[in-house]
Amino acid sequence: MLIDEIELFHVAMPLKEPWRTAFGEETAIDTVLVRLRAEGEEGWGETAPYRLPQFSPEWASGAFALLRDAMAPALLGKRVDSAEDLQRELAPLKGNQFAKAGLDTAWWDLAAKIAGKPLWKMIGGSGPDAIVGADISVMDSIDELVAAVGKAQQDGFQRTKLKFRRGWGLDMVARVREAFPEAVLHVDCNSGFTLDDIAMFRELDRFGLAMIEQPLAYDDLIDHARLQSELKTPICLDESITSLDRARKAIDIGACGWINIKPGRVGGLTNAIAIHDHCAARNVPCWIGGMLESAVGQGPALALSTLPNVKYPCDVFPTERLYETDLSEPEIVLSGPSRITASQQPGHGFRPNPGRLKRATREYAAVAARTT
Structure with a gap:
C-alpha cells in the first residue's frame, strides 16, 4: 500500500x-x-x-x-x-x-x-474472546481497597492486580489475602524497588501470589534474574521488555517466569506478535497489558489477547472502568464475566468520535x- x-x-x-x-x-x-x-x-x-x-x-x-x-x-x-x-x-x-x-x-x-478481516483473526487469534482481569490502583485506605477487591470478585473477574509501592505494600497484601484467601492476586511494583528490598520480596512469597510484576528498575534484567533465583513467586517483566531481543535475553538468564506484552512499550503489534511467538517457543507464558488508552489503543491489545500463548487474564478494560466517555467508539464492554469479545468488523473495530x-x-x- x-x-x-x-x-x-x-x-x-x-x-x-x-x-x-x-x-x-x-x-x-x-x-x-x-x-x-x-x-x-x-x-x-x-x-x-x-x-x-x-x-x-x-x-x-x-x-x-x-x-x-x-x-x-x-x-x-x-x-x-x-x-x-x-x-x-x-x-x-x-x-x-x-x-x-x-x-x-x-x-x-x-x-x-x-x-x-477482523484484526484478531488476521494475526492468528484462536477466537474473538479475551479473558481480562481487574486492576486496582493505590487507594485512600485499605478498607476501601478490600471493598474494591470484593466487588471485582463479585463481578466474576478471574484475577485482581494490586498496585504496590512503598507505604502500600506488605500490610496491604496481607489484608487483602486474609479477606480473599482463594482469590488469584498479583502485585505490580512499576519498577519501584531494588535488591535492597529482597527481604520484603521474600515475605511476599507467603501470600501465594500469581506473580510479582516488574519489581526492579525499568531497564534491568540482571538484578531481576538474581531476585527470581531467591523467590518461589514468579516474576513478570513489563517495563524491562521493550523488544524481542530484550525478551530473549530475559528468558536466557532466567529473569522472569512471565512476560507482559504491551503494544506501545514494544514498538507496536508487529514486535508484540514476535515476542508472543518467541515466548511460546520457549515455554514462557505471557499476557497482554495496556496504558489506559482509549478504545483505539485497546483494540490492538484486545486482538493480541486472543493469541494462544496468552495464559493469564489481560489488562483490557471496559470503557466505564476508566472514562465517563471514551473519545473513541464503540465502547468496550464485558461480554461475560471476565470476558471481552473482539470486534468482528474489519480492523480492530474502533475509531475516534x-x-x-x-x-x-x-x-x-x-x-x-x-x-x-
Missing part, C-alpha cells in the same frame, strides 16, 4: 478517578492518536507513553514531535506492503518504541480493513503527500 497521508493528534483524556502507582499519579491520560490513509481506506493507532517520562523515557509531547518531524515523513509516499516493511523504514531511528507503535498499530488496522477527538486535542499535525 502507498501511504498518502498521516494525521497526528496529541490528546488528553480525563480519568474518572486518579490512577496511582509506584511512579506517580495520573488524572488524565496523554496519548497520541495516528490516522494512516492509503488506498482510499484509513487505519487508526494510538500510543500512550503518558504526560511525563515516568513509566518509560518517552512522553506524549516528545512522541508527537518525533512522529511529526521524522517518523511520519519517513513513511509518507512510500509503499509499505508489510509490517516488516514499516519496521525497516523506522529502524534507523533508535528506541522510541511508543512513537513507533502509533504508526505500527495504525498500519495493522489499515491492512486488516483492506483485507476485509470526531467531536470528542476535537475537544480532547491539544496539538494536531497533518503530513500529506504533495499533489504538484
